[in-house]
Amino acid sequence: MREVVQLYGAALERTVALADPATMDAMVRDDLVSSLLLVHGLHPHDVETRVRTALDSVRPYLGSHGGDVELIEVADGVVRLRLLGSCNSCPSSSVTLETAVQDAVQAAAPETTGIDVETPDSHELKSGVISVESLFSHVHADGGGTHWVEVPEFAEVEVGEVAGFRVSGTDLLVCRSGDDLYAYRDRCPVCEHSMAGAVLERMMGRPARDAAVLTCPTCSAHFSVYGAGARVGTGSEHLAPVPVLIRDGVLSVALADDSVIPVT
Structure with a gap:
């Protein structure tokens, strides 16, 4: 052999x-x-070039949630990154790191051993070195991992439309604002009902891109589309965002292996 x-x-x-x-x-x-x-050790690009290319591939997803990522350096096998925009503090930061960035970096540069994350406001480490193996730790602790599922049908969602899909037993709510697609688990965190029938609205007095909100049809709570599903106004609740990326030319979502959202 x-x-x-x-x-x-x-x-x-x-x-x-x-x-x-x-x-x-x-x-x-x-x-x-x-x-x-x-x-076989024949790749013509060095590790830093491959990491930069990998980050470019997930930048559209980060941008769809109001954020970006900057590569500081790759040294001693550790990739040092700085999160920019709302990715630094939004409720989907862990999802952003664990599914989008980790998946892309590990595939492009499997020889790397960890990731450093810095805040945009200082050069202090936000959470220290995150080993590649531990990035999915809280998902694995729940008894499962994550897997990518191709969802080319999401491309049919038109601007301003909200649609429901069942993907691998998981109910998802998908909407399109401008050129960007957003996906969330179909559950309102305020009233705990399905978001089926939710509408995409624009709130007056907010910047155009930040104005898009999803409104729960049951309790009328508003959630910021661009702000990764954070509740608008009082309360700290937020929708559970699901990463949507183009992988190998096909729209795909990342789901937990044991993730099944009941229909309500």
């Missing part, structure tokens, strides 16, 4: 040597081929 692997590696090395720049670029952008290049 070892000889076969070595043969494949030698053949791949020969392919890399013969490839022109355009072909090499196409190989790097293909997730499967890129993984093989990493396994």
Whole structure:
């Protein structure tokens, strides 16, 4: 078996040597081929370049929740990041880190061993070094992990529309504001009823992008779409956001393996 692997590696090395720049670029952008290049130590990009590319791939998701991420450096196997915008304090920060950033960084640079997270207002560490293995710790503690599910049907949701979907046994509420898609678990945290029938509204007196809110049809509570589902006004409740990313060219959501939301 070892000889076969070595043969494949030698053949791949020969392919890399013969490839022109355009072909090499196409190989790097293909997730499967890129993984093989990493396994055999033939990837043409250094770890920092790969991490930057990985963060670029999740930047649309972070932006849809009012945030961004800045790469400070990669040193001694640790990726140092700074969260910007509402990602620093919004209720979906853990979701953002654990599903979007961790998944992208680990796939692009499996040799990294941890992530440092800094606040945008200071260079003090927000939570110290987060090992790659522990980023999903609270999900695993609940007895499951996470998995990505392709949801190309989400693309059919039109601007201003709110739609319900059942994905792998989980009921989700999906809406589109502008060019951005947002997904939440279908449960109002205030009255604990389904959000089925919720409408997307705009609140007067707020900046255009921050004005989009989802209104619960049962208790009329308002939740900020751009603010990761945080309740508008009194109360600290928030909807449970679900990451939506384009992975391998297909819209996908990240769900907990044991996540099943009952229909109410």
